[in-house]
Amino acid sequence: MAERLHESGERVTRQRLLIADALEASGRQLSAQELYEQLRRRHRGIGRATVFRTLEALVTAGVARRLEQGGNAHLFVACAPSHHHHLACTRCGRVEEIDEGYVRPVADRLAADLGFRIDDARLDFYGLCAACAAAEERPSAG
Amino acid sequence: MAERLHESGERVTRQRLLIADALEASGRQLSAQELYEQLRRRHRGIGRATVFRTLEALVTAGVARRLEQGGNAHLFVACAPSHHHHLACTRCGRVEEIDEGYVRPVADRLAADLGFRIDDARLDFYGLCAACAAAEERPSAG
DNA sequence: GCGAAGATGAGACTCTGTCTCGTCTGTAGC
DNA sequence: GCTACAGACGAGACAGAGTCTCATCTTCGC
Numbered sequence: 079m080a081e082r083l084h085e086s087g088e089r090v091t092r093q094r095l096l097i098a099d100a101l102e103a104s105g106r107q108l109s110a111q112e113l114y115e116q117l118r119r120r121h122r123g124i125g126r127a128t129v130f131r132t133l134e135a136l137v138t139a140g141v142a143r144r145l146e147q148g149g150n151a152h153l154f155v156a157c158a159p160s161h162h163h164h165l166a167c168t169r170c171g172r173v174e175e176i177d178e179g180y181v182r183p184v185a186d187r188l189a190a191d192l193g194f195r196i197d198d199a200r201l202d203f204y205g206l207c208a209a210c211a212a213a214e215e216r217p218s219a220g
Numbered sequence: 221m222a223e224r225l226h227e228s229g230e231r232v233t234r235q236r237l238l239i240a241d242a243l244e245a246s247g248r249q250l251s252a253q254e255l256y257e258q259l260r261r262r263h264r265g266i267g268r269a270t271v272f273r274t275l276e277a278l279v280t281a282g283v284a285r286r287l288e289q290g291g292n293a294h295l296f297v298a299c300a301p302s303h304h305h306h307l308a309c310t311r312c313g314r315v316e317e318i319d320e321g322y323v324r325p326v327a328d329r330l331a332a333d334l335g336f337r338i339d340d341a342r343l344d345f346y347g348l349c350a351a352c353a354a355a356e357e358r359p360s361a362g
Numbered sequence: 363g364c365g366a367a368g369a370t371g372a373g374a375c376t377c378t379g380t381c382t383c384g385t386c387t388g389t390a391g392c
Numbered sequence: 393g394c395t396a397c398a399g400a401c402g403a404g405a406c407a408g409a410g411t412c413t414c415a416t417c418t419t420c421g422c
Binding site: 150152165167168174176180181183184185187188192193194195196197198199200201202203204205206207208211214 | 292294307309310316318322323325326327329330334335336337338339340341342343344345346347348349350353356
């Protein structure tokens with residue numbers, strides 16, 4: 079994490095490590111506000127602006143990704159730099175990364191068919207993960 | 221447009237028609253604010269809240285779609301009810317609809333491979349449309 | 363260790379979107 | 393066409409997300 083920040087010319091500070099760490103440890107999608115409150119509990123001094131700025135920096139460095147879901151707030155998720163697409167469970171909040179290999183053929187077909195030059199793609203799938211889907215299907219009383 | 225609103229149990233009002241019309245006529249992605257300002261010029265009385273509420277209603281009725289791009293504001297685009305995915309030109313703002321047929325195979329493969337139950341997908345591609353890509357490639361000054 | 367560039371924390375600020383409230387209007391029933 | 397009423401309207405207050413400023417602090421290259 080620290081080296082990726084460094085590589086992209088970002089400074090490695092205590093706060094950035096804390097924030098990146100908390101996001102990665104959670105293993106799920108979090109809003110900036112959630113992350114701020116979570117960090118605040120353990121580290122009194124941390125500022126709200128810092129969390130926003132740092133998330134921005136993490137996205138730039140490629141170690142986090144901004145998801146668009148749920149009202150006006152963005153959600154953030156830690157991810158490998160090569161991953162850009164996600165499967166988000168709307169029930170437990172878990173996020174799985176989608177391999178570029180799933181996406182490439184679609185982009186290529188679109189480019190070929192419509193003449194579009196695709197620079198960026200945002201593929202986010204929402205639904206239930208295997209565990210939640212199984213729980214849902216089980217004919218139990220709710 | 222009017223009949224689709226009607227079909228989904230929404231009232232057909234002068235304002236809703238104006239807003240739906242303006243969005244459709246623009247043929248591109250617009251933020252609620254842009255739309256509000258545009259309408260305001262021609263129709264003094266229209267309210268900001270009305271534009272937000274109406275866009276919400278249009279999305280619900282399936283005649284418009286909310287895109288997630290560019291900072292914190294949502295962009296809206298008029299679209300056929302069966303279309304849910306878009307190719308947005310980052311240069312001229314034009315939006316092309318992507319047929320569900322492009323997307324279905326990816327969703328199916330993901331569901332099969334990962335056991336995910338996919339309820340909703342958001343596939344937005346960003347880049348240059350054919351015209352803008354051509355203009356870019358032309359070795360002209362400017 | 364030193365200095366400069368950049369990050370930090372606090373909080374004011376901006377902007378998007380929602381809510382409230384009194385008024386207006388589209389729609390259904392006649 | 394008239395009436396009643398549910399739902400939409402406009403204005404503006406409000407809430408929440410995200411940005412900016414500024415004085416201070418920290419990181420990092422030397």
